[in-house]
Amino acid sequence: MDLVLKGGLVVTAERVEEADVAVKDGKIAAVGPDLPPEGAEVRDVTGRYLFPGVIDAHVHYWMAIGDLVTADDWFTGTRLAACGGVTTVIDYAEPASPAEPLTASLERRLKEAGEQACVDYGLHQVVLPGHEDDERELAAVVARGVPSFKVFTTYNQRLSLDAIGRLLEKARRLGALVTVHCEDHGIITARKEELIAAGKTDPAYHALSRPETAEVKAIRDVIALAGKAGASVYIVHVSTGGGAAAIAAARGEGRPVYGETCPHYLLLTAEKYAGPEGRLYLMCPPLRTAGDNEELWRHLAAGSLQVVATDHCSYTPRQKNAGTAFYNTPSGVPGTETLLPLLYSFGVRSGRLTLPQMVKVLATNPARLFGLYPRKGDLAPGSDADIVVFNPRKEVVLTAAHLHSAAGYTIFEGFPLQGYPEATYLRGRLIYEGGRFLGRAGDGCFIPGRR
Numbered sequence: 001m002d003l004v005l006k007g008g009l010v011v012t013a014e015r016v017e018e019a020d021v022a023v024k025d026g027k028i029a030a031v032g033p034d035l036p037p038e039g040a041e042v043r044d045v046t047g048r049y050l051f052p053g054v055i056d057a058h059v060h061y062w063m064a065i066g067d068l069v070t071a072d073d074w075f076t077g078t079r080l081a082a083c084g085g086v087t088t089v090i091d092y093a094e095p096a097s098p099a100e101p102l103t104a105s106l107e108r109r110l111k112e113a114g115e116q117a118c119v120d121y122g123l124h125q126v127v128l129p130g131h132e133d134d135e136r137e138l139a140a141v142v143a144r145g146v147p148s149f150k151v152f153t154t155y156n157q158r159l160s161l162d163a164i165g166r167l168l169e170k171a172r173r174l175g176a177l178v179t180v181h182c183e184d185h186g187i188i189t190a191r192k193e194e195l196i197a198a199g200k201t202d203p204a205y206h207a208l209s210r211p212e213t214a215e216v217k218a219i220r221d222v223i224a225l226a227g228k229a230g231a232s233v234y235i236v237h238v239s240t241g242g243g244a245a246a247i248a249a250a251r252g253e254g255r256p257v258y259g260e261t262c263p264h265y266l267l268l269t270a271e272k273y274a275g276p277e278g279r280l281y282l283m284c285p286p287l288r289t290a291g292d293n294e295e296l297w298r299h300l301a302a303g304s305l306q307v308v309a310t311d312h313c314s315y316t317p318r319q320k321n322a323g324t325a326f327y328n329t330p331s332g333v334p335g336t337e338t339l340l341p342l343l344y345s346f347g348v349r350s351g352r353l354t355l356p357q358m359v360k361v362l363a364t365n366p367a368r369l370f371g372l373y374p375r376k377g378d379l380a381p382g383s384d385a386d387i388v389v390f391n392p393r394k395e396v397v398l399t400a401a402h403l404h405s406a407a408g409y410t411i412f413e414g415f416p417l418q419g420y421p422e423a424t425y426l427r428g429r430l431i432y433e434g435g436r437f438l439g440r441a442g443d444g445c446f447i448p449g450r451r
């Protein structure tokens, strides 16, 4: 053995048990009571939880839109991940244009990540208009270990519903999962034009410009297309109770429809946009109401939403405040580092989720959906020794000064937490401990997904 964690409470998607965890050659060798140290390094974790390393299944590090580049690159993004107990992130390979082959964009992204990432990573492949008909390229992407596609129903890169339907059919044949950003382009465009005509362009109008109906309609449309194609489908960043209800209804009919939400949709409301720092909270889809927060928690606990990820897409206040209207302010917020502590304090401690449910939505479910299980997402013999040592008594008031994002701010400033990651192991190596990052750029590995 190389390492034995002694005296902790092991939490998996199935159970909480008092057990030691033994690590050898970067893998979990044994989980059980009173494991012999056999010359290994021993760490006393009495009174601590041991969680499988968290998977943030939706991040954007080093994302460039023209001259606008996110504050966090692959290095700072994966460094802050390590500091938050996140040992695997899933980012995106996005072609520069519909003319760029999918595999070219994928290799480019893999190269960037390989040089800089400090935690393990996978990718989703963004599919632009026209790519959906190139079955050879789609198959090559899946064969390379990227079994998920991402499409949009809005923005310039949007696919028509017909095109999404064709992609869903090919994905079914390839065993891939189509993930969709669902906001109805027509509704958003009409609402935006009305607001601009009325001179209402301040960030305070951001949520009105992208109403709940836009999300719910798009989710319903996409679920109907998946049904027609006989395909599974995954809705990213569900922000509304109505959207979650549409997913729950499809699942109630036994359909393979999955949904993801984010901490900001669980914990913040659109009132933030009216404040002096409204731009800092701007993301798409927008924050909603306290009622939506509660509905999303309820659907998460009921299992109708399967994943909490962050959509980490960070810009500095300077970049955000360069926007002059809701529609030209850079959209996105930092989030990976605070994912686990927020879900623990406001999910588990407040009684909305059990410990196994939290592990399910943060690690086991994303590992299963994106083909990383059982290598990732579990604390079981044979799995990678990605382990979070979590102190449930540590009290922390969240503040940007203690976080590691190059954005330099957090939308959860001042949130009182009880419980925080104390140490993070990546394949058996200590990469974070007590506020200090101990990992190295380039140590993260690409983990091919196989569904």
Ligand SMILES: [Zn+2]
Pocket (backbone or CB within 6 Å): 058, 060, 311, 313
């Ligand atoms: Zn995103």
